Amino acid sequence: MSFxxxxxxxxxxxxxxxxxxxxxxxxxxxxxxxxxxxTPHTPLEEWTFTVEGGAETxxxxxxxxxxxxxxxPTVDIHCVTRWSKLDTVWEGVSVDTLLDAVEHDASYVLxxxxxxxxxxxxxxxxxxxxxxxxxxxxxxPLDPEHGGPARLLVPHLYFWKSAKxxxxxxxxxxxxxxxxxxxxxxxxxxxxxxxxxWGD
Amino acid sequence: MAGAAVLGRLTTGWRVAEVVxxxxxxxxxxxxxxxxxxxxxxxxxxxxxxxxxxxxxxxxQRSYSVASPPGEPPAITVERLEDGEVSPFLVDEVRAGxxxxxxxxxxxxxxxxxxxxxxxxxxxxxxxxxxxxxxxxLRAAAGSDVPARLLYSSRSWEDVxxxxxxxxxxxxxxxxxxxxxxxxxxxxxxxxxxxRVDEALLRExxxxxxxxxxxxxxxxxxxxxAVASGLVALGYPSERVKTERFGATG
Amino acid sequence: MSVxxxxxxxxxxxxxxxxxxxxLLGPEGTAALGTCGSCGARGELARLVVYVRCPGIVGRCPAxxxxxxAVVEGPERTWVTLAGLRSLELLRGDG
Numbered sequence: 185m186s187f188x189x190x191x192x193x194x195x196x197x198x199x200x201x202x203x204x205x206x207x208x209x210x211x212x213x214x215x216x217x218x219x220x221x222x223t224p225h226t227p228l229e230e231w232t233f234t235v236e237g238g239a240e241t242x243x244x245x246x247x248x249x250x251x252x253x254x255x256x257p258t259v260d261i262h263c264v265t266r267w268s269k270l271d272t273v274w275e276g277v278s279v280d281t282l283l284d285a286v287e288h289d290a291s292y293v294l295x296x297x298x299x300x301x302x303x304x305x306x307x308x309x310x311x312x313x314x315x316x317x318x319x320x321x322x323x324x325p326l327d328p329e330h331g332g333p334a335r336l337l338v339p340h341l342y343f344w345k346s347a348k349x350x351x352x353x354x355x356x357x358x359x360x361x362x363x364x365x366x367x368x369x370x371x372x373x374x375x376x377x378x379x380x381x382w383g384d
Numbered sequence: 385m386a387g388a389a390v391l392g393r394l395t396t397g398w399r400v401a402e403v404v405x406x407x408x409x410x411x412x413x414x415x416x417x418x419x420x421x422x423x424x425x426x427x428x429x430x431x432x433x434x435x436x437x438x439x440x441x442x443x444x445q446r447s448y449s450v451a452s453p454p455g456e457p458p459a460i461t462v463e464r465l466e467d468g469e470v471s472p473f474l475v476d477e478v479r480a481g482x483x484x485x486x487x488x489x490x491x492x493x494x495x496x497x498x499x500x501x502x503x504x505x506x507x508x509x510x511x512x513x514x515x516x517x518x519x520x521x522l523r524a525a526a527g528s529d530v531p532a533r534l535l536y537s538s539r540s541w542e543d544v545x546x547x548x549x550x551x552x553x554x555x556x557x558x559x560x561x562x563x564x565x566x567x568x569x570x571x572x573x574x575x576x577x578x579x580r581v582d583e584a585l586l587r588e589x590x591x592x593x594x595x596x597x598x599x600x601x602x603x604x605x606x607x608x609x610a611v612a613s614g615l616v617a618l619g620y621p622s623e624r625v626k627t628e629r630f631g632a633t634g
Numbered sequence: 635m636s637v638x639x640x641x642x643x644x645x646x647x648x649x650x651x652x653x654x655x656x657x658l659l660g661p662e663g664t665a666a667l668g669t670c671g672s673c674g675a676r677g678e679l680a681r682l683v684v685y686v687r688c689p690g691i692v693g694r695c696p697a698x699x700x701x702x703x704a705v706v707e708g709p710e711r712t713w714v715t716l717a718g719l720r721s722l723e724l725l726r727g728d729g
Contacts, residue, residue: 491661
């Protein structure tokens with residue numbers, strides 16, 4: 185890169201605790217809202233979460249999901265647009281709990297959402313305590329602007345993988361790129377290896 | 385059209401521009417006059433993209449409307465947005481002689497020239513006045529007598545951009561009619577509008593729909609959508625209401 | 635600031651697509667007429683409902699919200715999908 189803009193530093197990176205910020209990220213105080221479309225509003229009495237593609241399709245209503253054992257993970261989150269937020273507190277059901285209800289031999293999942301958004305992940309990135317269906321943030325019900333009533337939460341990958349308004353997971357044998365993965369963003373998205381775009 | 389991503393060999397479109405002048409318009413707003421080799425010229429209403437690159441390679445990019453009329457070098461008028469990333473840099477840090485990357489001109493729809501006729505209704509919310517000012521400046525430079533009226537919403541008199549020039553351009557029989565509304569604070573003795581643009585205000589200020597007027601509305605999204613619906617409710621066909629929404633993150 | 639306002643502020647129009655599509659459609663690309671592949675609505679690209687930095691740019695049909703255009707500008711490449719459009723009409727102006 186040969187052209188630099190005199191005096192432009194971008195956002196500050198030196199105020200984060202040692203080792204907590206992946207390369208190219210900066211800390212944000214707020215919680216930016218990023219959206220690719222209008223906020224959906226599915227009434228809770230109609231809302232369901234589905235795991236399909238296994239031996240059987242399994243579906244939970246909102247009340248059934250809320251009755252499952254829940255956790256309150258505290259995690260750092262990293263957006264590909266460069267902001268990071270540390271020690272965010274969520275409440276939700278571990279994806280392990282949901283997948284344990286289904287017999288399958290899948291290697292990949294595709295998360296699908298109200299509004300049509302999709303994102304793909306290898307099975308090992310959503311199991312082993314690495315992912316949740318989150319319905320609470322910072323002690324409150326998850327705001328619709330941030331993906332409520334429930335979003336996928338996969339904090340070890342760039343936050344576009346933490347699909348807002350998630351309605352289910354499709355179990356797959358082969359990887360199938362989701363919305364952004366079909367349009368230039370990296371298939372996996374590991375912020376520590378700075379996997380932002382195709383070819384990174 | 386068959387699906388999937390298109391990957392072609394693109395020339396970048398970016399070119400280096402030098403800041404030749406910086407003019408403070410209000411405490412929050414500054415105009416940067418640019419010189420770029422090979423600038424192809426622009427139409428009133430078009431914008432350009434600005435790209436800043438930090439030493440570590442990080443880049444930030446924003447769009448700014450061109451304030452100058454066709455024929456003059458491109459000038460952008462930038463409002464410093466709170467917690468912005470690019471606008472504070474352009475308003476507070478950049479000085480004459482600095483070089484920034486620009487891309488443009490951009491836009492084939494939100495444009496006006498005298499040949500397109502009128503009457504012309506320009507409705508501005510805050511820094512949304514910038515592309516409309518390019519249109520007003522073109523109209524004045526061309527000696528056009530297309531009837532034109534600018535309805536300009538600002539927070540206070542101190543926030544009115546191009547304040548003196550708008551006062552001057554209103555003079556004369558074919559002058560631009562300027563109607564201000566100040567939504568948060570008004571000077572002593574102010575007898576003008578002192579509220580947000582609503583349908584009643586539009587009804588009093590806008591050309592009647594039967595006049596065949598063409599409207600250009602620019603500003604924050606909420607402002608633009610409220611005004612556009614208001615004009616449509618007054619009978620303006622949607623083809624005669626052109627809009628440009630500004631983002632609130634700078 | 636209410637949460638509703640944030641989403642509203644994020645919603646721009648097709649003028650915001652012009653830069654990313656500059657090399658593909660030229661400086662006046664936002665005047666190109668698109669037809670929605672989902673609902674058949676037709677209008678200038680400038681009239682699309684556009685969301686930016688989400689993390690890319692998405693342009694949706696103002697009538698039915700279907701995604702018509704998505705653009706991602708990477709470090710040295712731009713990815714564009716126009717898959718949601720049934721067609722695009724560009725004025726050539728060469729008489």
